[in-house]
Amino acid sequence: MEKTATFSIAGLTFDWNVVISTLVVVAVVFLLALWTSRKLVLKPAGKSKQNMLEWVIDFTNNIVDGSLPNKTGNGLKFFIFSLFLFIFVGNQLGVAFTVAVNGDTFLNSPTANPLVTMTLALIAISIAHFLGVEKQGFKNYFKSVYLSPFSVLLPLNLIEQFTSFLTLGLRLFGNIFAGEMVLSLLWQLAQSAGVVSFVPAFVLTIIWQAFSLFIGAIQAFVFVTLTTVYVSEKTE
Amino acid sequence: MFNQIVLAGASEGLALGNMLFVLVAFLVLMLLLKKYAWGPVVKMMEKRAEKVAHDLDTAQDAREEAEKMAAQRAEQLQSARSEANGIVADAKEAANQQRDKIVEDAQKDAQAAKDQAGAQIAQERSEAMADIKSDVAELSVTIAQKIIQKELKLDDQKALIDAYIEGLGKK
Numbered sequence: 001m002e003k004t005a006t007f008s009i010a011g012l013t014f015d016w017n018v019v020i021s022t023l024v025v026v027a028v029v030f031l032l033a034l035w036t037s038r039k040l041v042l043k044p045a046g047k048s049k050q051n052m053l054e055w056v057i058d059f060t061n062n063i064v065d066g067s068l069p070n071k072t073g074n075g076l077k078f079f080i081f082s083l084f085l086f087i088f089v090g091n092q093l094g095v096a097f098t099v100a101v102n103g104d105t106f107l108n109s110p111t112a113n114p115l116v117t118m119t120l121a122l123i124a125i126s127i128a129h130f131l132g133v134e135k136q137g138f139k140n141y142f143k144s145v146y147l148s149p150f151s152v153l154l155p156l157n158l159i160e161q162f163t164s165f166l167t168l169g170l171r172l173f174g175n176i177f178a179g180e181m182v183l184s185l186l187w188q189l190a191q192s193a194g195v196v197s198f199v200p201a202f203v204l205t206i207i208w209q210a211f212s213l214f215i216g217a218i219q220a221f222v223f224v225t226l227t228t229v230y231v232s233e234k235t236e
Numbered sequence: 237m238f239n240q241i242v243l244a245g246a247s248e249g250l251a252l253g254n255m256l257f258v259l260v261a262f263l264v265l266m267l268l269l270k271k272y273a274w275g276p277v278v279k280m281m282e283k284r285a286e287k288v289a290h291d292l293d294t295a296q297d298a299r300e301e302a303e304k305m306a307a308q309r310a311e312q313l314q315s316a317r318s319e320a321n322g323i324v325a326d327a328k329e330a331a332n333q334q335r336d337k338i339v340e341d342a343q344k345d346a347q348a349a350k351d352q353a354g355a356q357i358a359q360e361r362s363e364a365m366a367d368i369k370s371d372v373a374e375l376s377v378t379i380a381q382k383i384i385q386k387e388l389k390l391d392d393q394k395a396l397i398d399a400y401i402e403g404l405g406k407k
Contacts, residue, residue, distance in 0.1 A: 012253035022258055026265045033273030040280045042287065053277055078274050082266045110258070115251055119258040 005104045021110035025090045033085070060084045063225055067232040072131060076231060079127065084224045087111060087120065087172065091216030094180045095209050111219075112177040114170065121169030124227040125161075132234030145234055168226055175219045179212040373397050 005016040036053035044050040060081040064073045094109030110116045132141040146157045186208060190201035377393050 008253075012256065014253045014257055018254045019257055022261045026261050029265060030268045030272070033269050037273040037277050040276055042280065042284050050277070050280075053273065054281060057274070057277060057281070078270060079266070081274060082262070082269050085269075086262060086265060113254075115254045116258050119255040120262070122255070123259065123262065 005106070015113075015115075017105045017108065018110060018113055018116060020107050021090075021093065021113075022116065024107060025086060025093055025110055028093070029082075029085045029089050032089075056085070057081060060224065063221070064228050066225070067228045068235075072135060072231065072235050073228070076127075076131075076228065080224050080228060083120070083124070083227065084220055087223050088217060088220035090116075091172075091176050091220055092213060094176065095183070095212045095216065098180065098183065108180055109176050109216075111172055112180045114173045114177075117173040117176075118169035120172070120223070121165055124168060124223075125165040125230060128227070128230040128234045131231055135235040141234065144236075164230060168223065168230075172219050172223050175215055179208070179215055182208055183212070369401065372401070 006013050007016065008014070033053065036049040040050055041048075044054075061077050063084075064077050064080050067073075068076060090109055090111040092109075093107075094112055097107055098105065099107035111120075129141075129145075132145060135141075136144065145161065146154050148157075183205065186201050186205045190198045190205070373394060376397055377390065380393065
């Protein structure tokens with residue numbers, strides 16, 4: 001986990017770990033969505049895959065409507081849907097697979113990497129601020145976000161905006177990173193004393209994986225919910 | 237991992253490269269999802285919502301229509317029933333009249349027949365009486381001739397018989 005293999009293109013350095021994990025997540029999300037959206041019908045049967053996709057869409061749409069029941073929210077629905085799927089699948093990826101070669105991790109949850117989660121947080125927060133300016137005009141946006149309730153609170157508001165960005169990314173990173181950390185510790189425990197430690201570590205791993213699935217789902221939900229809340233804060 | 241954040245400041249290349257990669261990958265994912273999953277599915281969902289709304293409207297119209305027709309039917313049924321009642325009542329009245337007339341006619345006919353029969357009987361009786369009178373007269377003359385072997389004058393005889401029959405009639 002500590003060490004990663006890197007490569008450089010045009011002066012930019014890339015992490016193999018981040019690149020591979022992100023690509024796998026993108027591929028999985030896309031293939032899942034593609035598979036569930038084939039042969040669409042007006043009236044899907046009881047347990048069709050179309051219903052599954054529509055359930056996810058309804059779920060994320062409801063999250064958006066919870067804090068943004070307006071036109072802004074409607075425009076945001078697709079972004080929230082994609083974000084939710086990306087984070088959800090990203091969170092679960094490391095629960096099932098972690099591939100490391102010679103101590104270099106190549107595949108795990110991309111969301112266990114702070115750079116990835118901060119990027120996602122940056123996208124979300126940028127959209128929130130952008131929409132704030134777009135809906136209210138720069139003057140009103142500045143007033144309502146940085147100078148309310150009193151203009152004296154400008155420094156506090158600046159800090160608040162920055163911390164909301166920071167916590168949005170770090171919360172996700174912390175949860176998923178901790179989950180993976182425990183899984184790798186359990187793997188070390190399993191290796192430590194043969195069968196004596198392997199069996200209990202195996203059981204504990206199953207339990208922890210179940211918990212991580214739950215945490216991963218909750219964190220994906222929290223991330224998108226907070227995104228909609230931030231957007232609604234800036235646009236109203 | 238926190239080293240990485242600290243490092244991000246020092247070696248900007250690593251942070252920037254990874255962040256750019258994630259950003260681009262996410263944007264590509266959004267494009268793909270929009271084109272292949274979200275777009276068609278949302279379109280289908282909208283179509284469904286539209287259809288449901290349309291079907292509900294149609295059902296509402298159909299129900300109103302049905303209610304209207306039911307009311308119309310009830311009204312027609314009511315009028316037909318009253319009409320039928322009128323017809324039955326008329327027919328009953330006509331039948332009553334006809335019955336009365338028939339009975340009256342029959343009584344009249346019967347009376348006439350009775351009267352006629354009575355008259356005929358009376359006439360026949362008087363004719364028969366007259367026949368009997370003459371027959372008895374002749375018969376008694378013949379009998380008397382035979383019995384007394386004595387010729388009587390027909391007129392005397394007749395007077396005698398008449399007196400006798402007169403006596404019978406009084407009895």
